[in-house]
Amino acid sequence: MAVRTLSELIGQRVLGVLGTYGASTNGMDVYICGVHVHSDTELTVTFPKGHQLDAGAWVTLHLDNRTGVSEYDAELQVFRLSYKGKVSQVAPHEVRISAQEYQVFYGASVVKEYRAADYQYPLDERQADELPVSPLQQAPQMDLREQDNKIGVLLTRAERQPHSTVMAFLSSVDDDIFLITFPETFKAQLLSRDNRCYFAIDGRATFAFEVAIEWNYSIISGEMYQVPKHSPLFEQIKEQFICKNPWEVGFFSHPAVVMYHLRPLRVVCPKRA
Numbered sequence: 001m002a003v004r005t006l007s008e009l010i011g012q013r014v015l016g017v018l019g020t021y022g023a024s025t026n027g028m029d030v031y032i033c034g035v036h037v038h039s040d041t042e043l044t045v046t047f048p049k050g051h052q053l054d055a056g057a058w059v060t061l062h063l064d065n066r067t068g069v070s071e072y073d074a075e076l077q078v079f080r081l082s083y084k085g086k087v088s089q090v091a092p093h094e095v096r097i098s099a100q101e102y103q104v105f106y107g108a109s110v111v112k113e114y115r116a117a118d119y120q121y122p123l124d125e126r127q128a129d130e131l132p133v134s135p136l137q138q139a140p141q142m143d144l145r146e147q148d149n150k151i152g153v154l155l156t157r158a159e160r161q162p163h164s165t166v167m168a169f170l171s172s173v174d175d176d177i178f179l180i181t182f183p184e185t186f187k188a189q190l191l192s193r194d195n196r197c198y199f200a201i202d203g204r205a206t207f208a209f210e211v212a213i214e215w216n217y218s219i220i221s222g223e224m225y226q227v228p229k230h231s232p233l234f235e236q237i238k239e240q241f242i243c244k245n246p247w248e249v250g251f252f253s254h255p256a257v258v259m260y261h262l263r264p265l266r267v268v269c270p271k272r273a
Helices: 006-010 186-191 209-214 232-244 246-253
Strands: 013-020 029-037 042-046 058-064 079-091 094-106 109-115 151-156 163-168 177-181 196-202 217-227 258-268
Touching: 006 029, 006 079, 006 094, 006 109, 013 151, 013 196, 029 058, 029 196, 029 217, 058 094, 058 151, 058 163, 079 163, 151 186, 163 177, 163 186, 177 217, 177 232, 177 246, 217 232, 232 246, 232 258
Parallel strands: none
Antiparallel strands: 013 029, 013 058, 029 042, 042 094, 058 079, 079 094, 094 109, 151 163, 151 196, 177 258, 196 217, 217 258
C-alpha cells in the first residue's frame, strides 16, 4: 500500500491550534489558525487578526481531519498529529512553517511520521512533582453549550516548544476543564514538571472556516490540578464526563487512570463576546 501524503490524511485546508513560547506574560502564545498543507513538510498558517511570530520561532501545531466530525469511538478514529515546526517566512497575517518532527496517529497506531535529519529531541531536566489537589469540593455546573463539542486540544510545556494532545473533556460554566489520562503519558510527565497549560476548544465539528477562526473557539489558560479517586468530586465528575463522552467509559475501569482539573486563570472566548 502506498504511503499517503499528509494532505490526504488530514486535508489540504484545515483548522489548526498553534502553540509557541513567545510574547505572552504566561510564556506561551496560542492561536486558532487556518492551515494550508503544501506538502508533507511545508505549511502556510494564516491568522485573520495577525500574529507575533518571528522567523526562526519554534512552534507546535495540532492538526487533524475531524472537520465536520461529531461522533467518536473509544479509539478516537481520526488522523491527528502534533506537528513540531519552525517558522521560515513571515508576513503580517501568515507564516510559512517547515516541519521538524511529527507522528500521525490513527487510533493508537502511528501511520506516518517525519523527523528532520538535524532534529534532536530536547533534554528535559526539570524536576517532577505531584500535582496539587483540586480546590473544588463539589462538581460545578457544567456548560451545556459544549455538550456536542467532544474533544479539544491540550497544550503542555515541553522543552523548546509546546506539546499538543487532542483529548475528550468536560467543561463548566466557569470554564473549568476536566480531563482523564494515564501517568505514563508524555503530557502527564510534562504537567508534573510544570502544571501551567492551555486548553483550546474550537468549532471544528460545526465547521465554517472563516467563522471558526475568528469567532467559534475558546482558549483557556490555567493551572492543572489532580482530582484524587478517593475524593467525592471524582465520582461526581466521572458520571457527567461519561454522560458527555460515553466512549470513554472503559478508561475509568483501568486502575491507573487519573483525572485532571484545569483551573482557569484567563479565557479568550470571542463567541461569548
